[in-house]
Amino acid sequence: MPPFPTKNDTLAKKKEGKSKGKLRAEFRKKHQGRVRTSDLTREFQQDVSSRLDDAAHGERLSGKGELTRRKTIAGADNAPRGSDGLQVEVRVNEAQLTHGRVLSVHGRQSKVQADDGRLYACAVRQVLKSLATDQRGVVVAGDRVWFRIEGREGDDGQSGRRADEVVTGDGMIERVEPRHGIICRTSRNKQHVIAANVDALLIIASAAEPGIKPTLIDRMLLTASQHDIEPVIVINKIDLIDPLRLQALVGVYASLGYRVLTTSANTGQNLEYLHAFLQNRQTALAGQSGVGKSSLLNSIEPGLALAVSTVSVENQKGRHTTTASKLIPLARGGAVFDTPGIRQFQLWDIEATEVAGLMPDLRPYVSGCRYPDCLHLHEDDCMVKDAVADGRIDARRYDAYCHLLEDDLLSE
Numbered sequence: 001m002p003p004f005p006t007k008n009d010t011l012a013k014k015k016e017g018k019s020k021g022k023l024r025a026e027f028r029k030k031h032q033g034r035v036r037t038s039d040l041t042r043e044f045q046q047d048v049s050s051r052l053d054d055a056a057h058g059e060r061l062s063g064k065g066e067l068t069r070r071k072t073i074a075g076a077d078n079a080p081r082g083s084d085g086l087q088v089e090v091r092v093n094e095a096q097l098t099h100g101r102v103l104s105v106h107g108r109q110s111k112v113q114a115d116d117g118r119l120y121a122c123a124v125r126q127v128l129k130s131l132a133t134d135q136r137g138v139v140v141a142g143d144r145v146w147f148r149i150e151g152r153e154g155d156d157g158q159s160g161r162r163a164d165e166v167v168t169g170d171g172m173i174e175r176v177e178p179r180h181g182i183i184c185r186t187s188r189n190k191q192h193v194i195a196a197n198v199d200a201l202l203i204i205a206s207a208a209e210p211g212i213k214p215t216l217i218d219r220m221l222l223t224a225s226q227h228d229i230e231p232v233i234v235i236n237k238i239d240l241i242d243p244l245r246l247q248a249l250v251g252v253y254a255s256l257g258y259r260v261l262t263t264s265a266n267t268g269q270n271l272e273y274l275h276a277f278l279q280n281r282q283t284a285l286a287g288q289s290g291v292g293k294s295s296l297l298n299s300i301e302p303g304l305a306l307a308v309s310t311v312s313v314e315n316q317k318g319r320h321t322t323t324a325s326k327l328i329p330l331a332r333g334g335a336v337f338d339t340p341g342i343r344q345f346q347l348w349d350i351e352a353t354e355v356a357g358l359m360p361d362l363r364p365y366v367s368g369c370r371y372p373d374c375l376h377l378h379e380d381d382c383m384v385k386d387a388v389a390d391g392r393i394d395a396r397r398y399d400a401y402c403h404l405l406e407d408d409l410l411s412e
């Protein structure tokens with residue numbers, strides 16, 4: 001094995017309280033057998049220099065010599081990270097690579113659509129995986145990637161199949177572009193990114209079977225606001241009720257500046273509007289199981305033939321038929337994410353003190369409270385509560401706020 005670089009080692013030793021040899025030994029042990037020596041050398045350099053960069057940006061060094069970071073959303077920015085969660089940049093020569101977007105991930109294989117529309121079955125370069133904290137989240141649906149074409153190519157043209165189902169070659173993902181707009185879910189207290197580069201979020205509820213749960217809508221609005229994703233509230237199955245019954249609810253959200261659309265996958269109501277909205281965007285569809293996400297997509301793009309679940313009459317919860325997150329390119333442009341149901345859609349990375357600031361109607365008042373960390377529940381001199389008392393904030397919205405906090409964030 002060629003000698004490891006010595007650049008920055010002295011500095012590293014000083015900052016981390018570890019000897020150069022120990023750092024190298026640790027690094028070699030972590031990566032041995034998993035990366036080529038040349039990769040190892042380069043990654044070592046980047047690992048060390050990125051640790052030092054972080055240190056230079058005011059990160060604290062704990063007693064054990066490990067860097068501690070401010071709370072970050074694990075994997076949110078998809079940058080490869082060392083086991084300590086620090087970002088590591090992996091440089092590649094893009095001239096030899098092909099650009100595309102990840103449509104879905106199944107185990108080790110990602111389905112990537114190149115910009116020319118061709119599909120490739122890609123693996124992820126090992127070094128990207130070994131540097132990631134969440135191996136499952138190295139690439140996710142929606143990611144923009146650079147990949148190297150390898151192996152077979154050119155067996156496209158299988159008639160009668162959608163373009164996004166015919167794989168024409170194999171590839172190796174070498175680089176993942178920084179993400180914007182992410183959607184995460186939480187399982188076993190760990191957060192996983194399930195969709196990246198989300199431009200808009202369709203928050204789908206149904207007028208009946210199952211009935212609307214405003215708390216779920218509010219939660220998803222918070223998530224959209226937190227990640228700068230444009231939300232649109234869609235209330236489906238409007239054919240099942242008298243639309244007048246929804247007027248008050250729709251009015252509250254519309255008056256806050258949110259787009260609200262009532263639809264029916266059965267009668268086609270407002271589907272043309274929805275279809276037009278979906279063009280030129282990567283849109284995520286989120287909503288409880290059984291609200292009609294698959295039915296809406298099928299009505300908009302009949303070729304999709306997504307599995308439609310049958311809603312159980314007893315519990316009206318619907319069955320989970322949609323499991324893995326995938327990005328579906330639409331014939332008229334744009335693409336939609338088909339994401340798993342709402343049960344996994346929890347507020348994991350939102351602090352209780354942040355919530356009011358993410359709600360447009362509460363936001364103007366939060367800075368007027370006596371305490372900077374006011375939760376606007378039981379505190380004195382709370383501007384938010386004053387605004388509720390004299391009607392400047394809708395009491396239903398304040399109730400929703402209290403529920404969100406008490407049920408989701410303060411219950412543990």
Ligand SMILES: Nc1nc2c(ncn2[C@@H]2O[C@H](COP(=O)(O)OP(=O)(O)OP(=O)(O)O)[C@@H](O)[C@H]2O)c(=O)[nH]1
Pocket residue numbers: 236237238239240263264265266267287288289290291292293294295296307308309310311318319320321322340341
């Ligand atoms: N009456 C009525 N029924 C609908 C409408 N849209 C969907 N359904 C029915 O609602 C049930 C659930 O629809 P799906 O499209 O599978 O719901 P989903 O949100 O994709 O469910 P998951 O895949 O479990 O997340 C099916 O029986 C559909 O036929 C609608 O607009 N009106």
Ligand SMILES: [Zn+2]
Pocket residue numbers: 366369370374375376377379381382383384385
């Ligand atoms: Zn307050």
